[in-house]
Amino acid sequence: MTADVLAVIGVGGMGQAVVRRSGAGRKVLLADFNEALLQDAVDTALGEGYDVASQVVDVSSRDSVAALAAAARELGTVTGVVHTAGLSPVQAPAEAIWKVDLFGVALVLEEFEKVIARGGAGVVISSMSAYMAGGQIPAEALADLAAKPADDLLGLPFVTGIDNLGYAYSVAKRANQARVQAESVRWGGRGARLNSISPGVISTPMGRQELAGESGAQMRAMIEGSGTGRLGTPGDIANAAAFLLSSEASFITGTDLLVDGGVVAALDAGRWAQEAG
Numbered sequence: 001m002t003a004d005v006l007a008v009i010g011v012g013g014m015g016q017a018v019v020r021r022s023g024a025g026r027k028v029l030l031a032d033f034n035e036a037l038l039q040d041a042v043d044t045a046l047g048e049g050y051d052v053a054s055q056v057v058d059v060s061s062r063d064s065v066a067a068l069a070a071a072a073r074e075l076g077t078v079t080g081v082v083h084t085a086g087l088s089p090v091q092a093p094a095e096a097i098w099k100v101d102l103f104g105v106a107l108v109l110e111e112f113e114k115v116i117a118r119g120g121a122g123v124v125i126s127s128m129s130a131y132m133a134g135g136q137i138p139a140e141a142l143a144d145l146a147a148k149p150a151d152d153l154l155g156l157p158f159v160t161g162i163d164n165l166g167y168a169y170s171v172a173k174r175a176n177q178a179r180v181q182a183e184s185v186r187w188g189g190r191g192a193r194l195n196s197i198s199p200g201v202i203s204t205p206m207g208r209q210e211l212a213g214e215s216g217a218q219m220r221a222m223i224e225g226s227g228t229g230r231l232g233t234p235g236d237i238a239n240a241a242a243f244l245l246s247s248e249a250s251f252i253t254g255t256d257l258l259v260d261g262g263v264v265a266a267l268d269a270g271r272w273a274q275e276a277g
């Protein structure tokens with residue numbers, strides 16, 4: 001019997017939570033460019049009884065992503081792909097953010113579309129920042145970000161014209177949502193679904209670094225003003241991913257699920273601006 005394969009790209013806080021929530025009973029292919037972190041994640045998952053394989057990947061390299069997709073196919077029937085690899089503004093300069101968060105996501109969608117099985121599903125992790133600064137992208141630029149071939153994205157004038165790091169991250173994340181929507185049509189042609197999740201502030205290594213950075217105070221104010229008033233956990237995102245991967249979401253494709261504890265709602269209602277300001 002061929003194995004049911006779940007590929008989890010990025011084994012930081014969210015990736016590891018996805019393995020715990022959705023990995024049991026499947027062959028899980030773990031991938032990350034940080035070899036030490038990847039080995040730790042493999043050891044932990046094996047120790048907890050998961051059936052795991054691993055491969056080093058740099059999501060900003062087409063050859064590397066194509067090799068990962070081929071490895072997943074080699075392991076069995078690729079029924080799930082969860083793309084969590086990413087960089088945030090406290091971790092990297094704008095050039096790396098564009099390469100990993102914009103180009104890398106587009107590459108993963110193009111390469112995994114070739115191997116996803118009928119009935120399979122993909123989930124891409126975007127960000128609530130797509131609903132904030134990322135919401136200001138002109139329609140024409142957004143259409144290009146959604147539909148131009150991955151190899152053209154880094155040369156788009158709209159992209160090369162942005163030098164603000166935080167804005168680059170928000171644009172990349174809004175582009176991820178638009179890209180997922182556009183690519184879901186091709187994935188649908190293979191009988192597979194594709195959606196994104198936009199997390200709020202989640203307590204992972206990345207989230208904690210952001211909270212300790214210069215936007216930390218602003219982020220805490222947003223959380224306090226939100227409907228839930230709390231930080232998100234990696235499990236909150238893994239639960240949403242499990243739903244989108246499952247047959248319960250069989251009529252859901254090409255959309256984004258905002259999992260932010262109510263931050264964007266509070267912001268839109270003017271609550272955070274009042275309390276912070």
Ligand SMILES: NC(=O)c1ccc[n+]([C@@H]2O[C@H](COP(=O)([O-])OP(=O)(O)OC[C@H]3O[C@@H](n4cnc5c(N)ncnc54)[C@H](O)[C@@H]3O)[C@@H](O)[C@H]2O)c1
Pocket residue numbers: 009010011012013014015031032033034037057058059060084085086087088100104125126127128198199200201202203204205206207208210
């Ligand atoms: N944590 C938050 O508060 C938060 C909020 C909104 C969105 N997000 C998004 O969620 C996703 C997951 O973040 P996380 O919180 O689990 O972060 P994390 O830092 O814990 O994990 C991200 C992983 O991506 C890997 N990675 C980075 N560049 C890579 C590359 N070129 N190739 C392969 N792997 C690479 C890192 O090594 C790391 O293991 C990211 O896309 C992030 O932008 C996070």
